[in-house]
Amino acid sequence: MTAPLRIGLAGLGTVGTGVVRILQTHAGLVAARAGRPVEIVAVSARSRRRDRGVDLSAYGWEDDPVALAKRPDVDLVVEVMGGEDGPARATAQAALAGGKHFVTANKAMMARHGIALAGQAEAKSVALRFEAAVAGGIPVVKALTEGLAGNAIARVIGVLNGTCNYILTRMQAEDAPYAQVLEAAQRLGYAEADPSFDVGGIDAAQKLALLATIAFGAPVELESMTVEGIERVSLADIEHAAELGYRIKLLGVAETAGAAIEARMQPCLVPAGSPIGQLEGVTNMVILEGDFVGRIVLSGPGAGEGPTASAIVGDVIDIARGLVLPPFGQPAAGLVAAPRATAAAPAAYYLRFLLADAPGVLARVAAALGEADISINRMRQVEHDGPEAPVLIVTHHTERQPLDAALAVIAGLDVCREAPVAIRIEAL
């Protein structure tokens, strides 16, 4: 085991540069821990000339990442280019077909093609690892696939997108509306120029899909999930939620309901004092619930050069040590499709209405809810100046379908001045 593990690195953006930096800074430490030297032999990126602040002169260069993956002097390909298909997928397929290990940070590709790639890796008895694709530096794929492997997992909960958590945290702290905070986040580099992937919940949903697939031993596709972003979370709702003792978070929940699986990514109210309620800024948090272990909570930086590169190098060291296990914790062929739960598990809901301030109005809203068998836990009319009264309601547990029906009735009332808002409350 003293032969070096030879790495081909595809992608030299922030994360790729971070991988170079770790392997250069900690060459001795990594070799001691891996039991053998870990060496980059060749790299590939779009531009050869760009100055990335690291010395690449000792490495071979390939313009084409697929050619990199096919090099006979490469044992393991690290892919940090991104993209669901295209070069990333071609590189993965070429590496695995050639019997090389493959480590990636690519959540989009793994969420879409992960099981097929896992089958390919298993057929060749090589490793395919993707710790960096979920929650950055937090070793959550490892915790779920390995540490908690003795448990049936009942639920996975996660705040998995740092950009969204940053925006929601700042909206509350600065009393500023969504658009304004997003713009500031873009200036600071916390949000992309095109933020739709993050703020639309897609990025977080891809990560949750990967965790759920491992947790439940069943493929969980993005298409089967409820996915809602934070674009429509209003400052008013953040503030009213806070008054009621809650925070609004983009929360992913994947859970079993009998033989079925439900996975959703959507803005939720969570208790302000809960660990997730207190999570600020770009930090990620994942809660894993197993039948024997109980509840494990992991948190840490969910993105960025150092954390993501740390996750990749952790995977690389595992492979250098000889660890080859099925990428999703059990053989890809054994990942049997489970039915999707048709409706979200019942929950309490936060409702906000803007109603004409006239006698009998509250009674009509309450009656519409009552007719749908939705009982009210708390109701509060907010102090106001104009002729329209903001009314907040926290319901008892209800299913979503009768709630939506009741909200449609209320929206049709002549006293209802705005489309009602309904946000799920997760008791954590």
Added chain:
Amino acid sequence: MTAPLRIGLAGLGTVGTGVVRILQTHAGLVAARAGRPVEIVAVSARSRRRDRGVDLSAYGWEDDPVALAKRPDVDLVVEVMGGEDGPARATAQAALAGGKHFVTANKAMMARHGIALAGQAEAKSVALRFEAAVAGGIPVVKALTEGLAGNAIARVIGVLNGTCNYILTRMQAEDAPYAQVLEAAQRLGYAEADPSFDVGGIDAAQKLALLATIAFGAPVELESMTVEGIERVSLADIEHAAELGYRIKLLGVAETAGAAIEARMQPCLVPAGSPIGQLEGVTNMVILEGDFVGRIVLSGPGAGEGPTASAIVGDVIDIARGLVLPPFGQPAAGLVAAPRATAAAPAAYYLRFLLADAPGVLARVAAALGEADISINRMRQVEHDGPEAPVLIVTHHTERQPLDAALAVIAGLDVCREAPVAIRIEAL
């Protein structure tokens, strides 16, 4: 890899029974994840007749755990008997000498003999794993040894003893003194009949020593650590700390100071709003700080049948999958002794004095601190009825030695009515 992994289980207390329960409940799940069946073939315990609520009839029986470890039909020995030496150590040595894998929950034995046992395991190329010895169900040994292996670790912080955290939490919640809460905890089974191992900080210190040894790649012995228990934490200090915005926790900190290592386990003040400040009851929490990953926080149940058995089965599945790595993350022979830092890193301190309520008294205390170059951040005389005034001081950063000298001076003043209290404040 389809041959079953055959387990010999030494110890059938709470944790051993939990291991039986997981492997019986999840036989199919474990086999799918491990890639092969995992079967208990024989067990050993003190009493064969005791009813443990699980069916042991399919397993062989050995009165002597060493005989169990030597059985030719055993591939892996799980040791959950406990004890630093004696049968546990003899079982470990017999198992490893016979080329069998060894999984243990025994923090006392691992803290004392772990490196020698690791050397023995490495010589035979078998696995020695001890996830269950630290923080129960939280996969923290795995996170440190594997997930964060690409990082130089600068600091490990932990609340590692559930009994202590439970007692401190209840003292504050119930406004009750230490002795009364301890007694209640013993009745509820949260504290042992002889609690000294827990409340004296030894149990937590052993766990911290194991984490520090992995983190820094250097043996960290209990003897080199500052270890102080919670027996002398007074209700008054808990309440005054709360008024100042702090909580008192039994906190373990292991950190590097240049080439030296410092490890301490002692009651500390932590900010009430920090994750550790908010940790309630028997939950454990570990913070790992790496140079690339930043700060990772893990929390969960630190003890109990299910969580501890979950950790053991996680280790067993790793081994079934073929993972054999050096127990402390790098070869035992490479664990080079590092110097111990001679003094604790400077910190702010919480001080409490009971002083005669007379003119000029506060000035004399402040002067004594000033002469030792210790500057005062906050000072507060607590409302009081009698002739003695409780005085609280929060210092700026200072080393411990001049502080102790100043406190000795103050203790000698005729106006000082009680030995001064000094508790370190950790900024988390």
